[in-house]
Amino acid sequence: MSNDDITLTAGDAKATVQVANGGRVGGLRVGGVELLRQGERFGCFPMVPWCGRIRAGRFLDGATERQMPLNAPPHAIHGTARDGAWTLARHTADEAVLTYDLAEPWPYPARVTQVVALAPDALTLTMAVETYESSFPAQIGWHPWFNREIDGAPVEIGFAAEWQEERGEDHLPTGRRIDPRPGPWDDCFGMPGGVDVTLTWPERLELKVTSPEEWVVIYDEQDAAVCVEPQTGPPNGLNTLPRMVTPLEPLEATTTWSWRRLPAA
Template sequence: MSSDEIKLGAGAADVTVQPGNGCRVGSLRVDGVELLRQGERYGSFPMVPWCGRTREGRFRNGDTVHQLPVNAPPHAIHGTARDAVWKTARVTDTEAVFTYDLTDPWPYPGRVTQIVELAEDALTLRLAIETYDDSFPAQAGWHPWFNRHLEGTGGESEGVQVHFDAAWQELRGDDHLPTGTRVDPAPSPWDDCFGMPGGVDVTLTWPGRLELKVASREEWVVVYDEPAEAVCVEPQTGPPNGLNTAPRLVTPLEPLETSTTWTWRRL
């Protein structure tokens, strides 16, 4: 099938997926109001086969050290899949399935599948990484850019409110990577990784308009609220630099599978 935009609809919600642009969700609209920041590099993209920054682009698999392209000096960031063209495998009115075959510069063959499923009050995203050959460490997650202000609310308003109750915050070094020390969560602004052992549970509230909950069974989430235009809530299977510190091993018998669900209600 082609890599043209795929559109899904359910009730008053509609989603656009761009398989030719890293399989990102380019648009999520509720009652005609756009929730995601628009632009070629925004929307919400899958982070595969690693999330956030990998220190100096290097990671180890057993005795072998691999070098990834340093695309956010001095580190490698956000995986390779966001820059790839994905294949569209199946589409219905409310669900679409996409695949991407891992290739250079990632050193191991494998296949990534993303499933996008829309309901009237929720969007569920699922990722799976499979290998039919060598086992390898990997991570998977999502990097959504939610609009700070919704259409119809001016920039002078306070914008979206972000609420969560994390068990800890990963202390970040000057290189933007976790130091290995866990501290009590600090107040905003954030570009930080938080631990939620019971699963990711973050609520975004646009006062008087909409409440949206980002949930996942994973225990790691990066919250980034420094930009003036957007906030990012990124559920993922490990912390930044997790290929080195907390990898999940993908084997022929055990794929890496994860999901996130965004549920909304009108206020």
């Protein structure tokens, strides 16, 4: 099956899936309006087999230390799958299933499956990491770049987190939880009831990012875009809060973006 870009359609929503460019959603148009920042490194890419930064690119698997390439010196960032070509397993008019086989520099063989499902008022992303060999720690997440402005309306970010991970000078959590602070942010927040963040472009669109996971990184330090990143653990989580993938238990996660039009004043 071809690994060219494909377009999913549902109602007046269109999503472009860039199979060979990191398995990312390259664009999401609602009523002809693009919601995602455009560009080869933007859109929305899957973060796997880890999310955010790993301190010095090193993590422990039991007593074994593993070293990942320092692609954001002095750290390793956002996994390896966003840099690879995925494979399109199958697709319909409104759904695509992609796979990616983890390989060097990641030391554990495994398969990642991602499902992109479009509805007229929502986009749902689901991902799983499976292995039939040795167990290993991993993380799953998504990194969308939402346009800061839509038709001249600047975005407003709304959420209620139970805590914020205190961020050290190295941009990694210190291990201390603090009360959520005002932005701008490049910070991880805890939502034990599930991720629930609302982006509002006044008089244009309201979009909710939800996930059963309890971790979300919010990044709004760019002029062009804001990021709301649900994930299965905090940055540096392979060291501080590892989730294990085993032959009997894959690691799975999902997130949904749902939207509604807002009336003009």
